[in-house]
Amino acid sequence: MRQSEKTDWFFVVSLSLLLSLGLLNVFSASGSQKSLFTHQLVFVLAGVGVFIGASVFPLRFLEESTPFLYGFTTILLILTIFFGGGPAGRWLQIGPLNVQASEIAKLCVIVLTARWLPALRRESVSGGVSLYLFTVGILTVLTFLQPDLGTAVAMVMIIFGMIYWAGFGFGWIFLFLSPLFAAISSIKFVLWMTFTATLCGVLYRSGAKPRRWVFFLVMTSIVAAATPTAWGILRPYQQARLTTFLNPEADPHGAGWNVIQSKVAIGSGGVTGQGYLNGSQNELAFLPARHTDFVFSVWAEEWGFIGSVFLLFLYMVLAWRILNGARRSLNPFNSMVGAGTAIFIIIHVVVNVGMTLGMMPVTGLPLPLVTYGGSHLVTEMMLLGFSYNAIRNWRSY
Amino acid sequence: MRLSSSLNEKPYRSVMIATIAAFLILVGKLVELQIVRSDYYTELSSRNHIRSVVRPAPRGIIRDRNGVVLADNLPAFTVSVISVEFDSTNAGLLGDLLQADREELRERLDAAEATPYRSTQIVSDLTVEEAGRVADNLYRLGGVSVEVLPRRRYSHGFSFCHLIGYVGLADSTRVFEGELTGRTGLERILNRRLAGSHGVIREVVDTHGRVVERYLGGDVEPEPGENIVITLDSRLQLVADSLIMSTGHPGAAVVLNYETGEILVLSSVPGYDTNQFIGGISSENWNKILNEPGKPLLNRAWATAYPPGSTYKIVSAAWLLESGIVDENTMPDPCYGTFHFAGSDFRCWGIHGRLNIVGALTQSCDTYFYRTSMLGDMDEMAEFSRGYGMGAPVTDILPGEVSGALPTRELLNHLFGQGGWGLGNLMIASIGQGEVLASPLQIAVTAALIASGGELPALSILKKEPPSGVTWETNTSEETFRIVREGMRLAVSSSRGTLHGSMSYLPVQVFGKSGTAENGPNEDHAWVNGYIEEPLPVAFAVIIENGGHGGAVAGPVAASIIEKILEISYETE
Numbered sequence: 001m002r003q004s005e006k007t008d009w010f011f012v013v014s015l016s017l018l019l020s021l022g023l024l025n026v027f028s029a030s031g032s033q034k035s036l037f038t039h040q041l042v043f044v045l046a047g048v049g050v051f052i053g054a055s056v057f058p059l060r061f062l063e064e065s066t067p068f069l070y071g072f073t074t075i076l077l078i079l080t081i082f083f084g085g086g087p088a089g090r091w092l093q094i095g096p097l098n099v100q101a102s103e104i105a106k107l108c109v110i111v112l113t114a115r116w117l118p119a120l121r122r123e124s125v126s127g128g129v130s131l132y133l134f135t136v137g138i139l140t141v142l143t144f145l146q147p148d149l150g151t152a153v154a155m156v157m158i159i160f161g162m163i164y165w166a167g168f169g170f171g172w173i174f175l176f177l178s179p180l181f182a183a184i185s186s187i188k189f190v191l192w193m194t195f196t197a198t199l200c201g202v203l204y205r206s207g208a209k210p211r212r213w214v215f216f217l218v219m220t221s222i223v224a225a226a227t228p229t230a231w232g233i234l235r236p237y238q239q240a241r242l243t244t245f246l247n248p249e250a251d252p253h254g255a256g257w258n259v260i261q262s263k264v265a266i267g268s269g270g271v272t273g274q275g276y277l278n279g280s281q282n283e284l285a286f287l288p289a290r291h292t293d294f295v296f297s298v299w300a301e302e303w304g305f306i307g308s309v310f311l312l313f314l315y316m317v318l319a320w321r322i323l324n325g326a327r328r329s330l331n332p333f334n335s336m337v338g339a340g341t342a343i344f345i346i347i348h349v350v351v352n353v354g355m356t357l358g359m360m361p362v363t364g365l366p367l368p369l370v371t372y373g374g375s376h377l378v379t380e381m382m383l384l385g386f387s388y389n390a391i392r393n394w395r396s397y
Numbered sequence: 398m399r400l401s402s403s404l405n406e407k408p409y410r411s412v413m414i415a416t417i418a419a420f421l422i423l424v425g426k427l428v429e430l431q432i433v434r435s436d437y438y439t440e441l442s443s444r445n446h447i448r449s450v451v452r453p454a455p456r457g458i459i460r461d462r463n464g465v466v467l468a469d470n471l472p473a474f475t476v477s478v479i480s481v482e483f484d485s486t487n488a489g490l491l492g493d494l495l496q497a498d499r500e501e502l503r504e505r506l507d508a509a510e511a512t513p514y515r516s517t518q519i520v521s522d523l524t525v526e527e528a529g530r531v532a533d534n535l536y537r538l539g540g541v542s543v544e545v546l547p548r549r550r551y552s553h554g555f556s557f558c559h560l561i562g563y564v565g566l567a568d569s570t571r572v573f574e575g576e577l578t579g580r581t582g583l584e585r586i587l588n589r590r591l592a593g594s595h596g597v598i599r600e601v602v603d604t605h606g607r608v609v610e611r612y613l614g615g616d617v618e619p620e621p622g623e624n625i626v627i628t629l630d631s632r633l634q635l636v637a638d639s640l641i642m643s644t645g646h647p648g649a650a651v652v653l654n655y656e657t658g659e660i661l662v663l664s665s666v667p668g669y670d671t672n673q674f675i676g677g678i679s680s681e682n683w684n685k686i687l688n689e690p691g692k693p694l695l696n697r698a699w700a701t702a703y704p705p706g707s708t709y710k711i712v713s714a715a716w717l718l719e720s721g722i723v724d725e726n727t728m729p730d731p732c733y734g735t736f737h738f739a740g741s742d743f744r745c746w747g748i749h750g751r752l753n754i755v756g757a758l759t760q761s762c763d764t765y766f767y768r769t770s771m772l773g774d775m776d777e778m779a780e781f782s783r784g785y786g787m788g789a790p791v792t793d794i795l796p797g798e799v800s801g802a803l804p805t806r807e808l809l810n811h812l813f814g815q816g817g818w819g820l821g822n823l824m825i826a827s828i829g830q831g832e833v834l835a836s837p838l839q840i841a842v843t844a845a846l847i848a849s850g851g852e853l854p855a856l857s858i859l860k861k862e863p864p865s866g867v868t869w870e871t872n873t874s875e876e877t878f879r880i881v882r883e884g885m886r887l888a889v890s891s892s893r894g895t896l897h898g899s900m901s902y903l904p905v906q907v908f909g910k911s912g913t914a915e916n917g918p919n920e921d922h923a924w925v926n927g928y929i930e931e932p933l934p935v936a937f938a939v940i941i942e943n944g945g946h947g948g949a950v951a952g953p954v955a956a957s958i959i960e961k962i963l964e965i966s967y968e969t970e
Contacts, residue, residue, distance in 0.1 A: 165408045267430040267438020305431035312420055319416055327409040335405055343412065350419045357426045 008391055011321040014314045015051075015369070015384065019044055021299075021311065022370035028277050029291040029298040029372070036291055036372055043374040047381035054385025059393070062386065063333045066115040070135065073108040076101040077142035090146045100375035102148040105139050106344065107379050109155050110162070112136060114336030117166040121332075129175075130215055137179060150363030154347055156180060161343035162336060165326070171202045175216065182220035186227040196220070258294065262356045266300040266308070273304030291372040293364060296356045315349045315368070322384075325391030334390035341383040344368075450516070454593030455547050456577065457622030459561055461631040462659075462860055467557055468584070473548035474528035475521040480510045482540030491538060494530045495520055516542060549577060549675050553631060555668040556638050558582075559696035560629065560858075562796075563671035580674070583625070583858070586796050593622035626860040628659035636961045637664035640954045641941065648941040648951075649697035649837040650958060655845035656934040658854035662958070663838070665698040667691040700797040702834035703940060706914030706947065707761045707895075708926040709782075709829030711881050712843050713770060714754055716781040717827075718877040722772045725880050728753050732764035741821055743767045746913065758884025761895045761911060763828045770827035771820050778826065779803040784871045786842035787835050792856045793866035801839055804832035830915055837938045840926045845936035846871050847885070848908065848928035850878050885910055885927055896925065899952030903959055905931050911947035919943055923950035929959060932966040 023037070023044055030036035062069075080092040080101040091098040116132045136159060144152040156177065163173050174181070178199060185195035199220060203213055265279065273279075279301035291298075300308045319342045326338030345368050352367040354360030366376045430438060459468040476495065485506070492502045497520065509517035523531075532543045549564045551557065562582020576595070579588035596619030633652060641648040641664060652662035669686050673679075678686075686693055695701060717723045732749035735742050745763040749756070757765035770778070782788060782803050790798040802808070804826045809818040812832070825831035835843075845853045851871035885908035888894040889901050895911040909927030916922050923944030928936035937955055944950035 161412065165405070165412065167408065263430060264438050264441045266427070267435055268442035269431050270435040270439065271432055300427070300431065305427055308427050308431065309424055312423060316416070316420055320413065323409055323412060323416075327405045329405075339405075339408070339412070346412075346416045346419070350423065353423050354426075357423065357430065359422075359426055 008321055008325075008388070010317055011388060011391065014317040014321070018311075018314050018318065018369040019047070021314075022295075024276070025295060025299050025302075025370060026291055026372050028279070028302060029295055039374070040372050043377045046374065047377045050378050051381040051385040051388070054382045055388045055392075057386070057389065059331070059334050059337065059386065059389055059396075062111065062337075063115055066111055069108050069111055070139075073101070073105050074138065074142065077105055077139070077146065081142065081145050084146065090148055097374070100373070102143045102146050102151040103375040103379040105143045106151060106155060106158065107383055109136060109139055109159060110337060110340035110344065110383065112139070113159055113162045113166075114333050114340055117163060117168075118332030118336060121166050121168065129212075130219075133176065133179065148364065150351075150365045153363070154344075154351065154365055157347050158340060158343050161347070162340050165339040165343070166332075166336060171206050174198070174202050175206075178216060178220050179223045182223040183227045186224040192224055195224075259355070259358045259362060262294050262297040263358050265294075265297040266356060269301040269304040269308070271305045273300075273302050273307055276302050278302060292366065293352070293362070293371070294356055295371045296353050296367050299370070300356070311370075312349070312353070315345060318384075319346050321391065322387045325387065325394055328394040329390050330394065331390075331396060334393070334396070337383075338387045338390045341387040344383060345380070450542075450598050451576075452596040452598060452619045453546055453576065454595050454619035455621045456549060456564070457587075457591040457593065458624045459583065459591075460624070460626050461629050461634075462626065462661075463630060463632070464626075465631045466552055467627070467631065468549060468551050468561055470547035471550050472545045473521060474523040474525065475518050475544050475546050476523065476528070476531050477516040477518050477542050477544060478506060478509050479516050479540045479542075480506075483509075484539060487538055487541075490534070491519075491531070491541065494534055495523075495527060521546070522548070547577075549672075551671045553635065554671040554673075556631070556634050556664070557629075558668040558671045558693070559665050559698065559700070560627070560663050560795075561671070563674040565674060566677060577675075582796060583627070586794060587625060590623040591625065594620040596620070627858055628661065628860050629663060629858070630661045630965070632965060633662045633958065633961055634664055637662050637939075637954075637958050638666055638668070640957050641666040641939075644941050644944055644950060644954065646941045646944045646950075647691045647695075647697060648939065648944065648954070649701075650937070650939045650954065651698055651837045651841040652935050652937045652958060652962070653841055653845055653856065654934055655849040655853050655928060655936045658856045659860070660838075660856055660858055661935065662937075663698045665696050667693045669693040696797065697837065697940070697942070699792075699795050699836045699838040700799055702799045702801045702836055703922055703924075703942075704831075704914040704916065705829040705833060705835045705840050706912030706922065706924050707763075707829055708840050708910050708912035708924045708938070708947075709787075709833055709835070709843070710758060710761065710766060710827075710912075711847055711885060711910050711926070712782050712785045712787065713766060713778065713827040713829075714758055714884065715785075715847070715871075715873050715877050715881050716778050717766075717769050717773065718754065718880060719781065719873055720773055720777060723754055723769050725755065726753055727769070729765060729768040732762050734764075736764045736767045738767070738771070738824070739819065739821065743821070743824060754880060755884045755887060758881065758910065759887040759891050759894050761888070766827040767824045771824050773823070775809075775823045775826070776805050778823065779805045781872065782833075784869055784873075785846050786839050786867075786869050787833075789867070791839055791842050791867050792858065794858055795838075798838070799834075799836050801835040802832055808832065829912060837940050840924070840940075841936050841938035842869075844885075844908075844910070844926040844928050844938065847878060847881055848930070848934065848936050850875065882908055889927075895948040896927075896952050897948075899948055900956045900959075903956055903963075905929050905959070905963065907956075907959060909952070909955070911952060913945070913947045916943065921945055923947045925951040925955045927955070929962075933962055935962060 023040060026040045027037045076092060076099070080090065083092060085091050085093055090100055090102060092101055112135060120128045120132065140152050140155050143155060160173060160177065163176050181195050185191040199216060203216060268274065279298055299311060322338050322342040326335045326342065329335035329338060348365050348368045351360050351363060351365045355362055366373060368380050369377065455470050458466060460466055488502065488506055492499050495502070502519070505519045509519065528543050531541065535541060535543065551561065551563065560582055562584040563580055564577040564584050565580045567576040567578040579585035579591065584591065597617040637650040641650060648666050650662055650664040651660070653660045667689065673682050728751050731751040732745050734748040735744050747760070749760050749762040749764065752760065752762055752765050754765070779788065787801055788803040789800050792798060804822055809822055809832065822831055826833050842853065846869060851873055853869065855866040855868050886906060888911065889896045889907045889909050891897060896909045900907045900909055907927055907929050909925055912924030914922040914924055920943035923941040924939070924947045926938040937958060939951045939955045941950050941954065
């Protein structure tokens with residue numbers, strides 16, 4: 001039954017290059033704190049181990065263990081909310097490890113969606129859509145409460161992409177995302193009216209049964225009504241974080257300045273870059289969060305336009321290989337896991353690089369495989385491992 | 398097989414297209430930043446820097462022995478500009494905000510360009526409102542900063558102008574703009590201790606020269622300057638000042654505790670307000686001080702040497718006794734008012750008849766000293782006087798302290814040539830005239846050494862610090878001290894005493910010696926020195942320049958100071 005294909009060299013080479021260049025870059029960005037590099041080296045080695053494990057892990061078993069993964073992730077998220085430490089309170093200390101639960105939540109959302117959506121697509125399970133929305137909604141809300149707004153938004157975008165990948169039309173995507181739209185529309189009555197009218201239109205066009213009408217109308221009304229109260233519960237800094245996310249210009253001194261510095265760093269890189277370990281913005285410690293959020297700026301300053309495009313090219317190749325594998329995959333779960341992973345990578349790259357270029361709001365989303373940090377790296381390597389597994393076993397059903 | 402995979406064909410194509418589009422947009426932005434506008438950003442990058450901003454340390458507070466603040470600090474707002482970061486088209490806006498004269502502001506901005514990378518003060522001593530207006534507009538005034546700098550304040554600027562002195566802006570060696578340094582007095586002598594060490598914070602300055610955030614790490618906290626407590630009593634000092642002022646003459650007064658060596662009063666009148674020197678004195682005010690007839694810059698208490706006149710007789714009397722020229726019962730020929738010797742007339746201020754040494758001190762008979770001192774040796778007298786603090790500074794801390802002068806063979810040979818002088822010089826010196834010069838502080842020390850029996854500790858100005866510095870060897874016996882003290886006691890208590898009229902009314906026994914020092918063609922200087930034993934062991938010296946007769950002019954001033962001492966010591970009991 002298992003007919004593994006031969007090694008996908010495009011995948012392996014681009015992944016290896018990304019990991020190596022990422023390490024190289026963290027070494028430069030860590031400045032005098034060279035211990036960051038050693039940590040990252042350990043993370044990468046651990047990630048490679050996880051990748052190898054995940055690439056041979058039976059995907060069917062993964063599919064069946066979805067509820068356990070879900071339970072485990074939910075507990076981690078809740079524990080972090082109460083016992084989280086670290087600079088943003090997003091880390092949960094387990095033994096010597098600082099685990100960022102929201103990273104694992106992203107993996108969980110992908111697996112969960114891969115498990116449920118194809119099934120819902122194939123046959124109408126009674127209450128299936130609502131159950132899916134509920135379970136995924138819990139993960140998203142818990143992630144938001146970490147507090148990790150960026151990751152929560154990324155999750156929604158990944159879900160969005162996966163719904164589309166599963167073959168649902170835009171009407172469905174609208175329905176799936178209706179709680180989010182409802183929450184946003186509660187800002188203004190006119191918006192809410194527009195939203196509800198659109199919802200009715202979509203429901204009518206999909207020929208929904210009365211039960212579905214009732215579910216969506218009641219659910220979105222409750223969400224819209226509860227949002228202002230929920231907003232009030234949020235602490236001012238959390239509100240500020242939300243508004244900054246939605247409107248980064250509102251906070252020019254905080255995040256805005258980082259972006260200016262990042263643009264200066266990238267721009268001063270020129271075509272060929274200032275040379276490895278020679279980025280003046282980086283070496284002078286001008287770049288904020290230079291080994292984490294703004295790691296791309298360090299890369300772009302030192303390696304210039306050629307290096308920047310090369311890095312993006314590597315991501316592109318990686319995403320292409322995964323999507324191609326997902327396209328061919330006969331097993332819907334495998335296909336969805338691959339698609340979710342590719343979308344995960346693409347969204348993170350676009351949001352993170354877009355942020356350093358001043359085109360995207362400032363969020364804490366890491367640059368996959370390159371940003372310093374263990375949690376996201378291991379999560380990514382695990383997803384990539386599953387994806388590689390799916391690519392090589394595209395024939396299995 | 399392909400059939401089922403076609404299920405994913407459409408989303409695959411859409412996702413790939415969307416991804417490629419998104420990546421192309423990123424690449425497009427990279428083209429803009431790294432190729433099209435690369436020069437611009439490279440330029441900005443080179444201007445990005447971390448700026449060190451000095452946090453001045455609060456200068457140490459100076460208090461008197463009772464905790465009265467004599468010098469402390471007030472916050473003062475200043476506006477500074479870093480030229481390279483300042484857009485000169487903003488000069489108009491800055492001028493409006495400061496409501497400053499355009500021309501003047503322009504000049505100062507031009508001057509600031511001399512140190513383009515350094516923060517240069519443009520305006521100082523702003524009110525909170527003025528500083529606030531600028532601070533509110535800092536976001537559009539790159540390179541401009543509003544700072545709070547400590548400003549020195551002197552509570553009794555006039556009274557302590559010579560001792561404490563004043564601070565001014567440091568010269569070219571300054572570490573930072575607005576750095577203060579002690580210019581005169583204790584402010585200068587103790588500058589290192591008072592100044593503390595300034596702190597540094599590092600600010601990250603963006604490409605527009607605006608402070609964006611603190612650069613964490615490398616901050617140095619300012620170390621406040623050391624607070625200094627001086628031994629002086631400002632109550633006494635103020636009283637002494639006003640008493641001297643009331644005579645209408647310049648003058649000085651010194652009071653010191655001869656058991657502890659602590660100096661209580663160092664008054665020099667007139668003074669000047671040290672507060673006007675902070676931040677630079679205007680030439681108008683400076684000329685006013687220079688041209689004032691009383692010469693307020695002249696420090697009369699320890700930096701001016703006067704002929705001590707008869708106040709020196711307590712030293713020369715001790716020398717006569719110790720050198721064996723006289724004893725308590727020696728009575729030379731009577732005083733007829735003038736003593737003819739070697740073809741010259743040596744005049745006494747009165748006709749005293751036949752006196753022993755106690756009587757000579759009581760009535761301050763010059764003839765007694767002429768007749769006796771001529772039997773002695775000039776160099777011996779000078780050497781003996783040195784043991785009483787004359788001819789050399791008496792502290793190691795007071796700035797600009799004079800040595801005074803004592804006649805020796807060497808000095809007189811130098812001044813008049815071999816044979817150009819004679820015994821007359823010694824005779825004149827024995828009554829504190831001629832080549833004898835001393836500061837009021839030294840004259841107070843001679844009285845203190847008599848009072849303490851030669852046990853005077855090193856003088857101190859700074860409270861709670863182990864006395865160090867100059868000490869003296871009087872080489873005087875107890876018997877001699879007793880005789881000189883008796884003469885000083887009778888100078889006040891005897892109805893014939895020169896200080897009887899001005900000091901005998903006091904409820905405590907005063908031991909004193911008046912002096913009326915001839916001063917060339919000008920009016921005599923009025924002197925008095927002496928000591929009391931109760932309620933406080935203090936010695937004193939007062940000089941009223943050109944005041945006339947010592948007992949009549951300086952005596953009452955000293956008496957009133959003693960009154961104040963009595964009042965204070967009863968208060969503190």
